[in-house]
Amino acid sequence: MKVFLNSKGVTLSAKEYFINALSYMALGLFSSLIIGLIMKTIGDQFKWPFFTEMGSLAMGLMGPAIGAAVAYGLKAPPLVIFASIISGAAGAELGGPAGSYVAALISSEVGKVVSKETKIDIIVTPFVTITVGFATASLIGPSVAAFMEAFGAWIMWSTELRPLLMGILVAISMGLALTAPISSVAIALMLDLSGVAGGAATVGCAAQMIGFAVSSYRENGFGGLVAQGIGTSMLQVANIVRNPYILIPPTVAGALLAPFATVWLDMSNNSSGAGMGTSGFVGQIMTFTTMGFSGIVILKVLLLHIIGPAIISLLLSELMRKAGLIKFGDMKIDY
Template sequence: MSEQANKQELTGFRKYMKEQNIEFSFNRIFIQGLGGMAHGLFASLLIGTILGTIGQFTPGAVGTFLAEVSAYTKEIQGAAMAMAIAYAMKADPYVLYSLATVGLVANKLGAAGGPLAVYFVSLVAILAGKLVSKRTPIDLIITPTVTICVGVLVANLIAPPIGSFAVWLGTIIMWATNQQPFLMGILVSVIVGIILTLPISSAAICAGLGLVGLAGGAAVAGCCAQMVGFAVCSYRENKLNGLASIGLGTSMLLVPNLLKKPILWIPPTLTAAITGPIATCLFSLRMNGAPISSGMGTSGIVGPIGVVTGWLNPSEAAVKMGEVALTPGAMDWIGMILICFVLPAILSWVISEFMRKKGWIEFGDYKLV
């Protein structure tokens, strides 16, 4: 490329976009954006749901306080998601702060599909804010005004249809799982489990679709199969540190290993294909807690906690699906423990050991870098 072309590029549109930290890439939009959305949901609705559940069993003023906290987190979840997305996408301070209003409005207008509406509306508002950020002497006025006005306008235009579409798609998946629990148990478990390990937020996707009920149970099975499965498969290389960081943290830590050798994905994925239909057909495992829990697996034990929460106090999404609070029996507890912990560990270990003996997996393949 000539020197003249380089100068044009440095003074042109690309230079401006780089200076404003605007990047149209898969990593920025999907990995960072969806990851931020999941973090915002976790720090608001999900933690509030957990605290609210604890409050149900805590008498007196402490229980009342926890219930109050839980109610506040549900009200603020849209703002938390939007600000977390802005933070993950490296937005300037005034853009980030302005996303509180945008997220609140998008979540409200998106109704049951609010999380997905917040995601798309936030992307547009962040872009608008970044375009003008720090470009005028009155940045304190211009940047928040542009970010909020564009965000609220876009929310009014697209949040309702996005919310309706998300609800429709989630309803279709849940309906199909109820009609064909074996086949859909396999598909949902495998697909959501794979998404969990990829640098894309399965939690955000499950929340956006409002995935609860049997489909949510299949998603939990797949996510637990990936996390517990990879933790056990890699124990030879990573010992207790790896067992904890992968099994209780995230299986995304192994993405570099999987990119080098995709066959390493077989043990937990095949396990998910087995535990998914067992969850739906044998134990009727339902995730009726917060939908985000369907895509969390054993990360912080959020998936199992969500199952228990759904037994005691179904989320709004579950109530709309006609689910009611249940008194769990022995089989419910056995099923949850088997699907979330025991079967993923045993099946993944057996499959991986077979593959090691065949030479398909070698020592060091699962070593965390």
């Protein structure tokens, strides 16, 4: 059985399902919900109905986008990918982003198993894939969505109740998820992480990106600054494995700044921006969408998302370089 499954590309691997598939789910989210929300925000702010309608349409197609993205990430054959669009849509309808992910994942793997096993593959493969996807969405989707929403609500409630401690924990956890080969975006959306907890998560994620971008400037120059600062700090994963000390400056920066966001400056964000950090400045755009476009909000964002992480991370990394814990080249990236 194992040999057969391997021949079909079904690995039953936790890494495949919880790292690779989640990463591709994030791409589906980027291509639908998040970019749609940006478009809609532009349309609403500038009174451009075209952008508002286009953004609303893109947001509504989140499920199909997740379905296709997850199936593609699992290296499913074409018929399975196309049928998984329906699975993702069903999952989103019945279980939100998490339901869409689960339905697409299970239906894709089953679809891969039956693919090209019969002479009427063009009927059997999409039929089985869609059936499994819809059944999964119906049976599991609502429970998965309820659990994720309840867990997310608990995190938000805890952050409001204990803003200092929970703000630090949320910032560190989400920041590490962003830098690790895990999707902080998918986590934030599945948990519906918003409010003050969303604000803390944004600070933690921004600290990782800006922190690494500034700390590694001497190795990577302006290109590296842009690649990590508005791209992704995930570029440092291989370097972190070689020298885990380089993870300390941006993580400490997020932990130190989180209380300012949760206790004193009352920063908040929505679930679409909570796990984004400064990637494409989506985290900042969503912060403005949540808190309003005012001078004081812009100042808070600049201080907690960009200036603060840059200063703290640079100071710590320089101290660690002098102590010999970080050496030149330890944060060199290929981009």
